[in-house]
Amino acid sequence: MQxxxxxxxxxxxxxxxxxxxxxxxxQGRNAFLAxxxxxxxxxxxxxxxxxxxxxxxxxxxLRALLDSDGTLETLNAQLCERIETGAIxxxxxxxxxxxxxTTLAKLxxxxxxxxxxxxxxxQTPQKT
Amino acid sequence: MSLSEHAFEDGLAAVIRRxxxxxxxxxxxxxxSGGASQETWAFEAVGPKLSQRLILxxxxxGDRQHEAAAGLExxxxxxxxxxxxxxxxxxxxxxxCPEDGIGRGFIVGFVDGETLGRKIVRDAAFxxxxxxxxxxxxxxxxxxxxIPLDQVPPLRHADAAxxxxxxxxRYRLSERPRPVFALAFEWLRQRLPKEPPAPRLVxxxxxxxxxxxxxxxxxxxxxxxxxxxxxxxxxxxxLCVGPWRFGGIDNPVGGFGTVDQLLAGYEAGGGGRIDPExxxxxEVLGSLSWGVSCAAMIQAIRSGVDRTAERAMIARRAxxxxxxxxxxxxxxx
Numbered sequence: 001m002q003x004x005x006x007x008x009x010x011x012x013x014x015x016x017x018x019x020x021x022x023x024x025x026x027q028g029r030n031a032f033l034a035x036x037x038x039x040x041x042x043x044x045x046x047x048x049x050x051x052x053x054x055x056x057x058x059x060x061x062l063r064a065l066l067d068s069d070g071t072l073e074t075l076n077a078q079l080c081e082r083i084e085t086g087a088i089x090x091x092x093x094x095x096x097x098x099x100x101x102t103t104l105a106k107l108x109x110x111x112x113x114x115x116x117x118x119x120x121x122x123q124t125p126q127k128t
Numbered sequence: 129m130s131l132s133e134h135a136f137e138d139g140l141a142a143v144i145r146r147x148x149x150x151x152x153x154x155x156x157x158x159x160x161s162g163g164a165s166q167e168t169w170a171f172e173a174v175g176p177k178l179s180q181r182l183i184l185x186x187x188x189x190g191d192r193q194h195e196a197a198a199g200l201e202x203x204x205x206x207x208x209x210x211x212x213x214x215x216x217x218x219x220x221x222x223x224x225c226p227e228d229g230i231g232r233g234f235i236v237g238f239v240d241g242e243t244l245g246r247k248i249v250r251d252a253a254f255x256x257x258x259x260x261x262x263x264x265x266x267x268x269x270x271x272x273x274x275i276p277l278d279q280v281p282p283l284r285h286a287d288a289a290x291x292x293x294x295x296x297x298r299y300r301l302s303e304r305p306r307p308v309f310a311l312a313f314e315w316l317r318q319r320l321p322k323e324p325p326a327p328r329l330v331x332x333x334x335x336x337x338x339x340x341x342x343x344x345x346x347x348x349x350x351x352x353x354x355x356x357x358x359x360x361x362x363x364x365x366x367l368c369v370g371p372w373r374f375g376g377i378d379n380p381v382g383g384f385g386t387v388d389q390l391l392a393g394y395e396a397g398g399g400g401r402i403d404p405e406x407x408x409x410x411e412v413l414g415s416l417s418w419g420v421s422c423a424a425m426i427q428a429i430r431s432g433v434d435r436t437a438e439r440a441m442i443a444r445r446a447x448x449x450x451x452x453x454x455x456x457x458x459x460x461x
Contacts, residue, residue, distance in 0.1 A: 028158055028159060028160070029159050029160070033436065033437065033438060036436075036437045036438050036441055037437040039437075039441055040437040040440055040441055043441070043444055073305075076305040076306075076307060077305040079305070079307045079310075080305040080306070080307050080310040083307060083310040083311050083314060084310055084313070084314065086314070089314075090311070090457075090458055096458050096460075096461075099307060099308055099311070099454060099458065100454060100458075100460060102307075103308060103447060103450045103451050103454055104451070106447040106450065107447050107448070107450075107451055110444040110445065110447045110448070111444070111445065111447065111448055114448050114451070115373070115375040115376075115377045116370060116377055116448070116451050116452060116455060117448075117451055119377065120451075120460070
């Protein structure tokens with residue numbers, strides 16, 4: 001068992017250093033890149049925190065939707081194939097909900113401040 | 129400053145001494161942030177009686193270009209042409225040639241104003257400018273689309289079917305399956321225009337972020353990098369694509385206006401009456417196109433062409449387009 005701090009806690013210190021120490025000392029493009037780099041660290045931290053549960057839920061939905069077993073990679077490829085051949089369409093039971101759930105889970109990691117995401121997130125009762 | 133940066137600054141100073149009357153050098157050269165596909169540099173041409181603010185647009189590292197790019201020399205010609213057609217453009221001062229030794233690019237006059245989409249959408253200073261901006265964008269787009277094609281330098285031709293086909297090939301380059309993109313491709317295929325409209329000059333990147341805005345409104349249209357000949361409604365749809373609303377999601381046109389205002393301006397500018405469904409088609413194609421482009425950044429990262437966090441973060445913006453596409457083609461009930 002690895003010691004504390006957790007990866008997420010370590011990354012938090014990296015992002016904080018970039019924002020509070022590096023950014024103010026930089027100018028122009030480098031200040032911009034320091035901010036972007038801090039954002040990148042945040043993405044990794046959120047992915048570490050959120051992905052295990054999100055991936056498990058996505059896998060379960062894909063298995064039900066496709067009535068098939070496999071990995072996230074192979075089942076997503078299968079879903080794309082069935083959409084392309086017209087075997088699965090927007091009228092297929094469960095497709096729309098699955099795509100929304102999956103997309104919202106991605107945005108929770110990538111861009112939780114994206115306005116279109118925030119609107120849906122704020123309107124959805126939170127599961128605890 | 130590195131040796132190559134010194135050589136660049138000296139080369140640029142030499143260009144300015146030749147191109148700007150009364151200039152004996154340059155001052156305050158600095159790279160402006162933003163612009164992952166092209167470099168933008170601000171500086172001043174200076175002399176005994178002169179201080180003129182200028183902008184250099186240059187290919188990254190001097191010579192790399194976007195695959196669909198018209199080319200910086202063509203871009204400069206289009207800006208000049210558009211300016212003469214009454215479209216607000218900065219004056220083109222000089223186009224770099226190989227003998228200048230500082231890469232490919234061109235120099236334009238500095239236009240004062242704001243390009244940051246977030247500020248244009250939110251700041252009180254632009255409250256008046258926002259009121260008429262969607263209408264004005266419609267008028268200006270109609271003027272761009274009215275430029276006679278026989279005056280336009282050679283450009284690639286791409287109508288809706290071609291764009292969709294190219295996009296699908298680019299999507300296929302990525303190994304990662306993306307069901308939302310797959311669904312959007314099907315949606316678009318079923319709605320391709322049966323008879324493509326008469327081809328026009330398409331700006332290709334007319335959006336909030338590429339427009340210089342002052343408190344008085346639109347001052348300049350920038351970034352003709354991916355101009356082409358095609359369906360003019362592409363420009364109207366692209367202006368509505370989600371990320372260019374900068375948080376103002378209830379104002380589909382750049383975060384500052386409505387589609388009705390845009391189309392009223394387009395009609396007033398001589399562009400004719402447009403069906404909003406056509407705009408939606410191009411908004412979906414635009415959103416998908418930006419999504420595929422974001423996802424494709426992984427190739428620049430893995431090949432080592434660009435390993436900045438900026439690239440990595442653009443790649444992770446593909447999911448923004450997925451939620452926008454779902455809102456367009458499969459809204460939550």
